[in-house]
Amino acid sequence: MVSASAERSNFNTAAYCIYNNDPNTFINTYGLLYNWYAVNKGNLCPVGWHVPDDNEWIDLINYLECIDKAGGKLKESGYLHWITPNTRAVDEYGFSALPAGWRSNRK
Numbered sequence: 001m002v003s004a005s006a007e008r009s010n011f012n013t014a015a016y017c018i019y020n021n022d023p024n025t026f027i028n029t030y031g032l033l034y035n036w037y038a039v040n041k042g043n044l045c046p047v048g049w050h051v052p053d054d055n056e057w058i059d060l061i062n063y064l065e066c067i068d069k070a071g072g073k074l075k076e077s078g079y080l081h082w083i084t085p086n087t088r089a090v091d092e093y094g095f096s097a098l099p100a101g102w103r104s105n106r107k
Contacts, residue, residue: 019101
């Protein structure tokens with residue numbers, strides 16, 4: 001696990017971090033945040049699964065009929081994990097997408 005931003009910016013091997021470096025609060029709900037090297041290795045998923053590529057994301061958006069509405073059709077509705085206004089979040093397919101956070105090289 002990598003926590004310091006200086007460490008993250010210098011990594012050129014597979015690594016992960018936890019949002020806000022707080023596993024007690026965030027890991028059970030949001031999981032881990034992986035860098036590109038970890039994703040690109042191809043072994044993050046269980047056997048039979050894979051990280052979707054750009055074409056698969058495009059297929060999903062097309063299936064959901066509109067890029068402007070696709071996210072809302074998959075997002076968890078309400079405010080348990082999302083901040084207001086969370087409009088368009090209807091979770092039409094029971095996917096219940098959650099905000100997972102992000103990390104940058106900035107402090």
